[in-house]
Amino acid sequence: MIEAPIVLDVEIRNWVVIPILIVLFIVSALKLNFSRILQLKSNRDQDVEKTMQMQTINRVRRLTSFYNRIPQKSFFMRKAFLCGTPGATNPKNRGLLSSIAPAQEDSNPMNMMFANSMFTDPSGMTDMLKGNVVHLVPQITMMSWVNHFFSGFVACKLPFFPLTIRFKAFLQRGIELSSLDVSYVSSLSWYFLCWFGSEGINNILLSDNFVSPDTQLFNSQVEPGPPAQQNPIHKIYDGERENIEMIRYDSIMNNIENRFLDNLSKKTSLDLNTLNNLNNSNNNNNNNNNTLTKIQKTKTKSSSSSSSSTNTKRVLYQKPSLK
Amino acid sequence: MAEMLMLSSSDSIELNKFENKIRESRSFNWVLVRDTLRFLRKSKARKSNLVSKYGLKLVNEYISKLDAQESYDIIEQVLVSLLECGDDENANKLFNILKSKFGRESVRVQRLQAMIHESNFQLKDALDIYNSILEKYPADQMSYKRQVSIFKCQGNLTKAIQVLNTYLQIFMCDIEAWLELSSLHITFLSYSTALICLEEVILNAPINYIFYIKYAETLYSLGGIDNYNMAIQYYTHSLELNSPTEIDVLGHPPTYLPAIYGIIMSIFSLSDENVQIKESQLKLMEWAQNHLILITNKYSPDKLTFVKHFIDSTDIFNKE
Numbered sequence: 001m002i003e004a005p006i007v008l009d010v011e012i013r014n015w016v017v018i019p020i021l022i023v024l025f026i027v028s029a030l031k032l033n034f035s036r037i038l039q040l041k042s043n044r045d046q047d048v049e050k051t052m053q054m055q056t057i058n059r060v061r062r063l064t065s066f067y068n069r070i071p072q073k074s075f076f077m078r079k080a081f082l083c084g085t086p087g088a089t090n091p092k093n094r095g096l097l098s099s100i101a102p103a104q105e106d107s108n109p110m111n112m113m114f115a116n117s118m119f120t121d122p123s124g125m126t127d128m129l130k131g132n133v134v135h136l137v138p139q140i141t142m143m144s145w146v147n148h149f150f151s152g153f154v155a156c157k158l159p160f161f162p163l164t165i166r167f168k169a170f171l172q173r174g175i176e177l178s179s180l181d182v183s184y185v186s187s188l189s190w191y192f193l194c195w196f197g198s199e200g201i202n203n204i205l206l207s208d209n210f211v212s213p214d215t216q217l218f219n220s221q222v223e224p225g226p227p228a229q230q231n232p233i234h235k236i237y238d239g240e241r242e243n244i245e246m247i248r249y250d251s252i253m254n255n256i257e258n259r260f261l262d263n264l265s266k267k268t269s270l271d272l273n274t275l276n277n278l279n280n281s282n283n284n285n286n287n288n289n290n291t292l293t294k295i296q297k298t299k300t301k302s303s304s305s306s307s308s309s310t311n312t313k314r315v316l317y318q319k320p321s322l323k
Numbered sequence: 324m325a326e327m328l329m330l331s332s333s334d335s336i337e338l339n340k341f342e343n344k345i346r347e348s349r350s351f352n353w354v355l356v357r358d359t360l361r362f363l364r365k366s367k368a369r370k371s372n373l374v375s376k377y378g379l380k381l382v383n384e385y386i387s388k389l390d391a392q393e394s395y396d397i398i399e400q401v402l403v404s405l406l407e408c409g410d411d412e413n414a415n416k417l418f419n420i421l422k423s424k425f426g427r428e429s430v431r432v433q434r435l436q437a438m439i440h441e442s443n444f445q446l447k448d449a450l451d452i453y454n455s456i457l458e459k460y461p462a463d464q465m466s467y468k469r470q471v472s473i474f475k476c477q478g479n480l481t482k483a484i485q486v487l488n489t490y491l492q493i494f495m496c497d498i499e500a501w502l503e504l505s506s507l508h509i510t511f512l513s514y515s516t517a518l519i520c521l522e523e524v525i526l527n528a529p530i531n532y533i534f535y536i537k538y539a540e541t542l543y544s545l546g547g548i549d550n551y552n553m554a555i556q557y558y559t560h561s562l563e564l565n566s567p568t569e570i571d572v573l574g575h576p577p578t579y580l581p582a583i584y585g586i587i588m589s590i591f592s593l594s595d596e597n598v599q600i601k602e603s604q605l606k607l608m609e610w611a612q613n614h615l616i617l618i619t620n621k622y623s624p625d626k627l628t629f630v631k632h633f634i635d636s637t638d639i640f641n642k643e
Contacts, residue, residue, distance in 0.1 A: 066529040070522045253556040257603035267568045
């Protein structure tokens with residue numbers, strides 16, 4: 001059975017299809033300019049204090065992990081700077097990590113979360129709001145406009161090829177007619193098609209002032225602000241301060257000379273052990289016993305004897321390094 | 324210099340590959356140049372000559388083939404390296420492109436404007452621009468750093484230290500800034516202050532052997548028994564991180580010579596202080612002297628006499 005083609009009124013083309021197209025284009029152009037205006041006003045301030053807090057936490061964490069690389073004196077100096085001197089009453093001496101007074105304690109965790117996420121960082125929220133306003137409000141108004149005036153219209157027919165039944169929900173939104181061929185497009189669906197398809201056309205037509213996300217980045221600040229804070233900052237500070245206070249200072253520089261030389265000979269001694277044992281085992285023992293007092297000896301003794309003793313030692317260390 | 328210190332070895336190898344390819348290719352290979360510039364932007368290495376020479380050609384002749392977004396990044400990159408090479412004329416041309424595209428309001432364009440001022444020695448104008456940027460965006464790292472370099476260029480080191488101090492109060496994990504501050508303090512011979520800065524550097528980059536050498540050198544310059552002892556320890560730790568046992572594996576001459584010379588000099592100076600030198604330090608001295616001769620023999624035999632003289636003059640074993 002061949003379906004008789006539906007004749008679409010010319011008026012529908014003139015008063016539904018084309019107006020939707022034009023209105024969509026105009027709205028997107030307006031949206032662009034509108035968002036530009038908002039953008040100018042937004043210039044989101046980078047929160048210096050917040051950056052500083054993040055950096056402080058970072059620095060303190062590094063200190064707790066790598067404290068053994070710096071001398072004891074320097075470590076205690078930093079500890080005093082960060083945690084304060086014990087028993088200090090003067091607020092200036094209480095240290096960087098105690099400098100932030102805890103905000104009023106709220107018993108309700110939900111409230112706390114809310115307060116921290118929303119009210120302490122209003123700039124992020126307003127930015128989000130602005131973005132939503134620019135993109136969402138026109139969308140909603142346009143949709144309700146199309147839905148109100150043009151619901152139920154079959155706006156046009158897709159040429160070329162027949163589509164499967166699954167496209168029905170996509171192409172004939174607003175028309176619940178099971179017998180209608182899929183290639184007919186309802187007005188609401190026509191609106192959606194135009195909306196999704198208009199991005200590229202806008203890009204070409206409005207290219208002078210079209211602001212793509214990357215250019216926005218170029219215009220605005222380069223460094224992104226610190227990520228949003230989950231925990232209240234003074235709690236993190238407290239935790240870090242405890243971490244520092246727990247540290248029992250121990251330097252990796254202790255006895256480093258012996259460790260270094262041991263490692264050196266260990267790494268290279270595998271195949272040289274035999275050589276050393278054969279040649280120098282006796283000398284080696286003697287030398288090691290004597291080295292502590294050697295410096296006095298060399299000062300008094302004649303140079304020849306000392307140089308001979310050092311020569312044997314030189315042989316000892318030269319071999320590993322030759323390898 | 325600091326930038327080169329930050330570059331990891333795998334990055335620098337790749338960089339060399341790129342550079343060789345570019346210099347060897349007979350015709351201008353714009354894809355290769357683009358990739359190289361991309362890599363340089365990512366690794367933050369500084370190759371002003373390369374970028375200005377090949378990048379300028381890329382921007383002038385192949386701009387239409389580039390991705391629209393990337394092309395402006397490339398223009399900025401080439402512009403900066405042109406300024407570094409002193410090619411103001413071409414830099415101005417590129418700047419006009421960016422200015423007409425993004426307008427005067429853009430912070431990055433303003434920054435470039437200030438840098439052009441700097442290269443024309445209109446330092447005051449540049450400073451004004453940086454200040455105005457900082458008023459708007461008080462956490463703009465780049466503007467702080469440029470200000471420091473301007474003050475340094477004017478010879479106003481106290482002011483440079485001041486700006487760096489305020490900068491470091493905010494960005495306390497910036498290694499380069501700490502390094503810069505330490506070198507400024509060293510020019511004022513305030514070694515103990517420089518040491519504090521270098522400790523911060525070490526905490527931020529605990530496995531970089533070069534910073535341990537720098538720290539040890541500053542300790543040595545400060546002098547005194549404790550500092551000499553500590554300097555020896557830090558030199559040794561630097562050797563631990565940049566191990567002499569891998570000398571044969573590496574394809575290049577050893578990079579730990581400063582540590583070896585440092586150990587010899589520190590122990591030699593320590594022996595002047597009339598203290599008992601520890602057994603382990605004596606062993607270390609022995610090893611350092613032998614290893615120094617070994618290296619010299621292998622890589623520059625013609626300098627052997629100098630090295631031997633150096634060792635003789637610092638020999639604590641034969642000292643009267």
